[in-house]
Amino acid sequence: MTLTAPTRPLAPSRPPAARRAWQKLSPYAYIAPFFTLFAAFGLFPLLYTAFVSLYRVELQTPGDMEWRGLGNYAALLGDTFFWTSLRNTFTIGVLSTVPQLVMALGLAHLLNYKLRGRTFFRTAMLLPYATSVAAATLVFAQLFGRDFGLVNYVLGLVGIGPVDWQTGTTASQIAVSSIVIWRWTGYNALIYLAGMQSIPHELYEAAEMDGASRWRQFFHVTLPGLRPTIVFTVVVSTIGATQLFGEPLLFEGSVSGGISHQYQTLGLYLYEQGWGFFHLGRAAAIAWVMFLLILLVVGVNAAIAGRRSRKEAGR
Amino acid sequence: MPTARAARRAAVRLGAVALAGALLAACGGSTEGASDSAGGEVTITVDLFGSFGYKEAGLYAEYEKLHPGVTIKQTDTEDEADYWKSLQTRLAGGGGLADVQAVEVGRIASVAQQQSDKFEDLRKHGADKLKGEFAEAKWAAATGRNGEVLGLGTDVGPEAMCYRTDLFAKAGLPTDREELATKWSTWEGYLELGRQYKAKAPAKSAWLDSVGSLYSVMIGQQKERYYDASGKLIWETNPALRTAWDTSVTAARDGLSAKLDQWSPQWNQAFAAGSFATLPCPAWMLGYIKGQAGDAGKGKWDIAALPGGPGNWGGSYLTVPRAAKHKKEAYELITWLTAPEQQAKLFLKQGSFPSATGAITKISGATDPYFSGAPIGKIFGEAAEAAPVQVLGVHDQNIAQQITNALGEVERKGTAPEQAWANAKKGVENTIG
Numbered sequence: 001m002t003l004t005a006p007t008r009p010l011a012p013s014r015p016p017a018a019r020r021a022w023q024k025l026s027p028y029a030y031i032a033p034f035f036t037l038f039a040a041f042g043l044f045p046l047l048y049t050a051f052v053s054l055y056r057v058e059l060q061t062p063g064d065m066e067w068r069g070l071g072n073y074a075a076l077l078g079d080t081f082f083w084t085s086l087r088n089t090f091t092i093g094v095l096s097t098v099p100q101l102v103m104a105l106g107l108a109h110l111l112n113y114k115l116r117g118r119t120f121f122r123t124a125m126l127l128p129y130a131t132s133v134a135a136a137t138l139v140f141a142q143l144f145g146r147d148f149g150l151v152n153y154v155l156g157l158v159g160i161g162p163v164d165w166q167t168g169t170t171a172s173q174i175a176v177s178s179i180v181i182w183r184w185t186g187y188n189a190l191i192y193l194a195g196m197q198s199i200p201h202e203l204y205e206a207a208e209m210d211g212a213s214r215w216r217q218f219f220h221v222t223l224p225g226l227r228p229t230i231v232f233t234v235v236v237s238t239i240g241a242t243q244l245f246g247e248p249l250l251f252e253g254s255v256s257g258g259i260s261h262q263y264q265t266l267g268l269y270l271y272e273q274g275w276g277f278f279h280l281g282r283a284a285a286i287a288w289v290m291f292l293l294i295l296l297v298v299g300v301n302a303a304i305a306g307r308r309s310r311k312e313a314g315r
Numbered sequence: 316m317p318t319a320r321a322a323r324r325a326a327v328r329l330g331a332v333a334l335a336g337a338l339l340a341a342c343g344g345s346t347e348g349a350s351d352s353a354g355g356e357v358t359i360t361v362d363l364f365g366s367f368g369y370k371e372a373g374l375y376a377e378y379e380k381l382h383p384g385v386t387i388k389q390t391d392t393e394d395e396a397d398y399w400k401s402l403q404t405r406l407a408g409g410g411g412l413a414d415v416q417a418v419e420v421g422r423i424a425s426v427a428q429q430q431s432d433k434f435e436d437l438r439k440h441g442a443d444k445l446k447g448e449f450a451e452a453k454w455a456a457a458t459g460r461n462g463e464v465l466g467l468g469t470d471v472g473p474e475a476m477c478y479r480t481d482l483f484a485k486a487g488l489p490t491d492r493e494e495l496a497t498k499w500s501t502w503e504g505y506l507e508l509g510r511q512y513k514a515k516a517p518a519k520s521a522w523l524d525s526v527g528s529l530y531s532v533m534i535g536q537q538k539e540r541y542y543d544a545s546g547k548l549i550w551e552t553n554p555a556l557r558t559a560w561d562t563s564v565t566a567a568r569d570g571l572s573a574k575l576d577q578w579s580p581q582w583n584q585a586f587a588a589g590s591f592a593t594l595p596c597p598a599w600m601l602g603y604i605k606g607q608a609g610d611a612g613k614g615k616w617d618i619a620a621l622p623g624g625p626g627n628w629g630g631s632y633l634t635v636p637r638a639a640k641h642k643k644e645a646y647e648l649i650t651w652l653t654a655p656e657q658q659a660k661l662f663l664k665q666g667s668f669p670s671a672t673g674a675i676t677k678i679s680g681a682t683d684p685y686f687s688g689a690p691i692g693k694i695f696g697e698a699a700e701a702a703p704v705q706v707l708g709v710h711d712q713n714i715a716q717q718i719t720n721a722l723g724e725v726e727r728k729g730t731a732p733e734q735a736w737a738n739a740k741k742g743v744e745n746t747i748g
Contacts, residue, residue, distance in 0.1 A: 060429050062407045081745055141580065148584050166576065167727045252579060255396075256716075259576075259723040260730075260738070275400045277713065277746050 046291070053284035060278055072285035082286070084261050085269040088173065092248075092265060093241030096177035096184075101233060104185050105226075108192035109218060122193070125186030133246035137179055141251050144175045166252055169262040176263050179247045184240070188233050195229030196222060231305040235298055242294050243267050266290050357644050358386045362413035364398035366391075366602070367469070367631075368665040374657055378648065385644065395419050406433050412636040414645035418466055420630040421712035423456050426466070428546075428709055431459035435635040438464050440646040448655065452704035453670040457632050466632035467653040468670035470661070472597035473698035474532050474626040476505075477604060480687060481615045482592040486515040492619040492689060502533065502562050505622040509571040512592060521573035524591040526563040526726045527719035528577050532595035533559035534715070535705075536626030541715075542708030548747075550714055551740065560718070560736070567726040574727050577719075583607050595621070597628040598695045601666035605685055618689040625698040627705060630670065668695050675699065710747055717742035 053073070056066040076082045111121055128136070143150045144165035152162045165175040203221050212220065223230075245267035248257050255272040257264025264272070266286065274283030361369075369375055375387045390413065392398040399422055405411045418426055426434060442464045446454055453468035476499070480490040488508060489495060499505040509522035516522075523529060534540050534556060541550040550556055566572055573591045575582040585591060586607035596604065596618065604616060633649040635642055651657065655673030662669055662678050669675055681692035708714075721739035724730040730738075 059403050059407055060425065075748075079745070080741065145581050145584070147575075147581055147590065148588070164727060166579075167723075252576065253394075256720065256742075259720040260728070275404075276396075277748075278403060279748065282748070 049284045049287050052281055053288050055281050057280040057284075058278050059274070059280055062280070068281065072282050073289070075282070076285060076289060081261055081264070081269060085257070085264045085266050088257070088261075088263055089242060089244065089265045089267075092173050092177055092180075092244060092263065093238070095173055096180035096244075097234075097237045097241050099177075100181045100185050101188055101230075101237065103181070104188035104233075105192055105230075107185065107189040108196055109222065111189065111193055112196045122190065125189055127186070128183045129187040131183065133183070134250055136183055137247050137250040140175070140179045140182070166258060167260075167262070169260070172251075172258055172263045176244075176247050176251055179251075180241075180244065184237070188237070191233055192226060192229060195226045199225035227305075227309070231301070235301050238297055238301065239294055242290065242297065245271065266293075356384050356386070357641055358388055359415065359641055359644050359648055360413035361387060361389045361415040361648070362391075362398075362402075363389060363417045364392045364395045364419070366393075366665070367417065368602075368661055368667065369652060372660055372664045374652060374660070378651060381651075382647075385648075387648070406430065406636065409638055412638045414635065414639040414641045415649055416634050416636055417469075418632045418634050419712075420456065420472075420632070420707070421715075423466065423632055424707040424711065425709045426634065427457060427459050431461075431463050431465060433637055434463075434465045435637050435639065435642055435646070436463040436465070437467070437635065437646060438462075440643065442467070442646075442650075445650065448671050448673055449653075450670050450672055450699070453630070455704075456707050457634075466634035467649050469631045469633055469653055470599065470658070470667035471670045471699055471702075472535070472599055472627050472629035473668055473695045473702055474535055474595060474597050474621045474628050475618050475694050475698060476593055476621050477596040477600065477616055477618050477686070478593045479589065479591075479615055480617050482517065482520055482589060483512070485517050486512045486592070488512055490617065492617055496620040499619075499622040502623045506562070506566060506569065506571065509566065509593075510569060513569070513571060516592070517589075520589055521591050522571040523566065523593045523595070524573050524582060524585065525575045525577050526567045526572050526722050528595050529566055529572075530559050530563040530719060530722055531577075531628060531715065532597075532621065532626060533562060533623065535597070535628035536621070536624055536703065537705070538703040539706050540708075541711055542706055544706050546708065548708075550718075550743070556718075560722070560732075563722050564725055564732045567722070572726055576723065587611065598662075598666050598668035598691070599629060601683065601686070601691070613685050614687055616685065617687040618683075618691065618694055620694060621698065625701040625703075627699070627702040630668075662692075666691070668699060710743075713746040714743050717746060 054067065054069060056068050056072075058064070107125065111118065111125075115121065144152075146152060146162055146164050146166065149165070151165065155161075155163065163171050165171050199222065203225070204217055207217050207221050244265045248263050248265050248268050249255065249271065251263070252258060255268065255276040257268050257272075261269075267290070270283050270286040270290065273279045273286060363369075370389055375389070379385055379387060392401065398417075399419070402412075402416060402418075436459070445467070449468050450471065453471060454464075457464065457466040457468065459465055476495075478495070483490045488511065489498065495508075499508055512522050537553075537555040537559075539549065539553060540556060541548065541553075543549045573585060575585055575590070586604065587609065594600070594604070601618075604612070608616070633653060635645045635649065639645055653671060655669065655671040655677060658667075658669035658671045658674040659677040661667050662674070663681060666683075669678065675696055678692045679696050681690070682688050683691045718739050720742065721730075721735040724735045724738065725732055
């Protein structure tokens with residue numbers, strides 16, 4: 001294997017030992033800035049949060065820490081508001097993620113055709129993503145107003161009575177989800193579009209020669225080709241859905257997520273405990289539960305995706 | 316203060332963004348009361364919530380003129396709830412505090428009982444001699460366990476009932492404020508008029524804005540609300556609270572409410588649309604009504620005495636944190652701002668009713684053309700004088716929120732009152748826990 005042997009430099013500028021040491025260590029030096037910052041702003045807060053979650057701490061008297069062990073976690077098990085917010089996080093997650101990804105897929109498929117003004121459409125799709133959560137949510141809150149909102153006005157035209165988009169559990173969750181869908185559909189569509197463009201064109205030609213319709217092409221060529229991209233977007237959207245916070249907070253400006261906690265997500269419940277009631281210990285416990293939940297969900301996700309691709313490979 | 320509390324939710328929205336900024340700012344270095352610069356140039360920082368109106372009334376400019384070398388810099392968070400969160404974060408961290416910090420009356424018990432070590436005892440600067448100038452209750456509430464004077468009172472919130480004369484006339488109800496005051500001398504009388512109004516009211520117009528505001532104004536008439544004088548939680552068994560709850564439930568069941576969420580954007584829009592004919596109004600609400608109903612509402616509103624007797628809802632204090640840089644100058648500023656002359660000026664401009672007794676006599680003859688020339692000085696002055704001295708508690712604000720949320724469930728979702736009461740109880744336990 002002489003071909004792959006490294007070529008020796010002609011004139012080593014440094015003593016070989018120091019050089020070798022540098023070569024060994026330099027990668028670490030390059031990544032050090034990131035990991036230093038991560039340790040300070042990622043790892044330390046994470047561990048400190050775990051520490052705080054074992055105590056009873058109030059923001060107003062942060063000096064008096066009272067040991068509670070796993071008491072904060074145990075209390076969460078019996079806390080109906082926690083379970084409500086967990087359930088809300090899940091239902092809002094499904095209500096927002098599923099339509100979002102399906103619509104994104106459809107949009108990407110359409111944009112993949114040769115269209116006039118394609119760049120315009122692609123840019124326009126990304127615009128909601130560039131809008132701030134706060135601005136978008138404020139506008140949506142107006143649209144979903146019970147008495148003077150545009151949505152109810154339009155529904156009224158077709159004879160559907162005014163819907164209380166703030167108070168009803170399902171209605172409010174749909175309203176909150178719609179903000180998420182509006183903001184993220186375009187972003188996901190662009191990711192899908194990029195994925196679609198990496199699928200070799202020959203596959204489509206071959207399918208067309210075999211007489212496959214566009215619909216069948218979509219199902220049998222596009223979807224399998226997009227699998228890694230879809231897994232990626234599902235993972236990212238799931239993490240986003242678990243952490244959902246800005247939209248429900250700003251929808252009515254209520255830290256309780258509505259008068260009956262009807263759209264309070266885990267993130268919002270954490271905020272209510274920590275900065276509404278100043279119970280930092282309990283808020284920290286919720287933060288850790290959220291962290292573990294995300295790990296669990298992403299782990300399950302990855303396991304499913306891994307099994308499927310192994311099955312594919314084994315075919 | 317007043318209008319700020321009012322803005323509560325309307326502003327959490329944008330406030331959240333500001334809050335993030337405030338939290339970051341709070342991380343900045345802490346400068347423990349370093350310099351009380353003797354003479355020369357001083358910049359006093361003032362951190363408020365809502366619209367105290369000092370700048371608008373020209374009070375800062377006047378003070379700067381009287382005290383050469385002093386510059387006043389004001390920061391303002393619109394929403395009191397956000398302001399309080401940010402203030403607590405900075406107090407916990409010990410940095411980023413202004414020389415003057417405002418505190419709402421619903422929070423003053425927390426300052427007096429839990430955080431007296433974090434605020435300057437104003438006795439050090441000679442506040443003792445001011446005691447006689449303020450309403451007794453106002454002074455007492457900002458006094459710590461060991462007699463520390465932790466803040467000076469700005470305004471109080473004597474309550475009255477604001478109503479729309481044009482809508483009353485359309486429904487064939489009397490519009491004279493004296494006559495109404497007699498007719499609704501009790502809350503039952505108020506609800507009865509509401510039923511008459513509902514029978515003949517213009518379309519899409521309800522008797523009152525929300526049962527939450529009915530509850531809030533009724534509980535404001537009580538001496539003991541959530542805690543008793545010894546600091547024990549009594550809200551659950553407090554018969555007066557239960558009466559306010561039951562009356563609110565009745566109003567909801569009789570369909571007298573526009574089912575709005577107080578301080579929400581919908582509520583704001585409803586002012587212009589005439590969605591409700593009456594609105595329980597503490598003095599500071601006047602400025603809010605003018606702001607929301609605008610010029611179109613001028614002359615359509617009037618004010619009468621509150622059903623069921625006088626009460627108080629809201630009001631504020633100015634404090635000096637211990638970590639402030641210019642404590643002496645800050646104290647001088649707040650003494651001046653809360654002096655009778657300045658408080659009287661603010662009432663005429665903003666509707667914030669003075670807590671300085673000397674100011675009350677100055678404005679007793681005031682009328683307001685926006686409210687059909689109602690004698691606001693007399694109405695609110697009498698209410699302020701007769702309002703009970705409230706027992707304040709650490710969690711007042713949070714408990715009230717849980718109860719009005721539960722009433723909202725009865726009103727807007729048709730939840731059974733017993734169920735809603737249970738929800739409120741669970742919510743309060745979670746809050747205090």
